[in-house]
Amino acid sequence: MTRSSFEAAARWDRPREENDVIPGEFIYHRPSSVAEALAILASHGDEARPLAGGHSLIPMMKLRMAAPEHLIDLSGVADLKGIRDEGGSVVIGAMTTQHELIASELLAAKLPIIRETSLLIADPQIRYMGTLGGNVANGDPGNDMPALMQCLNATYLAAGNGGEREIAARDFYEAAYFTALAPDELVTAIRIPVPAAGHGFAYEKLKRKVGDYATAAAAVILTRDGSTVTGCSIALTNVGDTPLLASEAAEIVTGSGLDAATVDRAVAAAEAITNPAADGRGPAEYRTKMAGVMVHRALARAFERAGS
């Protein structure tokens, strides 16, 4: 590139070019029911992509890293909305936005960790659009909800042309952007068992700035009886190809009084399962250590919050 053409390319007011942040062409569909959406998916196979909040997919389309020929906007499907109390569990429609999760009194009372996590996702504008279903189904290891759903042992309700099935969040993630969801299936809702009343919780996320993905993050749900931890669940965000359930770390903590030596062992067990990429957020070793620090902080805060 010559100096003058470089300067022309760098000019802020240069004429926009055809492929410059403009997505490829697609046919837009806006079904009003799950059945209609599934029929469109079935007839176009890999060429179709469902659109939820769009704040992962549309940027990918602008970069031409995704170029679906058919875009299926799910925002008109009323059945995918809403938060329901089903006694021992809460069922959240896949198209429920993070803004709606934050505003929900039901979630604030029964699953406050969802609000805490949602507030750490992206920024206000994006939270008006971003959905729980899109966040969990996209398979991006940077997303915060997948690890939280593993921590809470949530189940994804999927609908496909062969019928409906349930997939545990802990079995859903195979590799970055690869999940157990078939191309002709949709996540319609997420069912979350309500943890014991008085449980402690914390989502600790280290990020460089507002809107960034986690350098490392940890979700902890914990119950205690006096000074003894009676149950614990830990999961990690963005320190591997998939969210990571830190089962061994949780087992180490359970039954302990969360003394320093036990916490150190649990932190080491959590660090041992990480396999982060080196990127702008730091070298792999650093991100592994930060995952340990997030586990440490989340355990301490969850323990303090738990009613004994």
Place this chain on the structure above:
Amino acid sequence: MSDIDQMPVTMTVNGKKVQRFVDPRTLLIHFLREDLNITGPHIGCETSHCGACTVDLDGKSIKACTLFAVQANGAQITTIEGMANADGTLSALQEGFRQMHGLQCGFCTPGMITRAHRLLQENPNPTEEEIRFGIAGNLCRCTGYQNIVKAIQYAAAKLQGREFQEAAE
């Protein structure tokens, strides 16, 4: 030329109903600026980071660079062009930005004011921390945000019939 058929969209922008045909891939920000000549919402980063393209859509602050115009079919949209009072005088927020020097170059201002409008609708009496959290999706490279926060505090006070008192330094 495109093989994809254009689609009809209808929306109400700043109180005025508009109808157009658009390519499905047309982003809302390009539709507003190029088809409707509404150039208040700016294109800063075009990658959902900076918030300069923020508009109000059905009671939500959204980044118009990360939404297709077809997704806004049927929506009520308000941009900075629709923020002034009905009689043409400045709104409390616009007056706040002027009185508190809430802008320097002004590039982020339409997005900032549009976002702050929704913030005050949802939380008429925000704390400084809530204001900072609420405008976290809007970048300003000039002011350091201090005077933007004051401008929003000024507007909140005025809308509630209070006199704005600057906190002591």
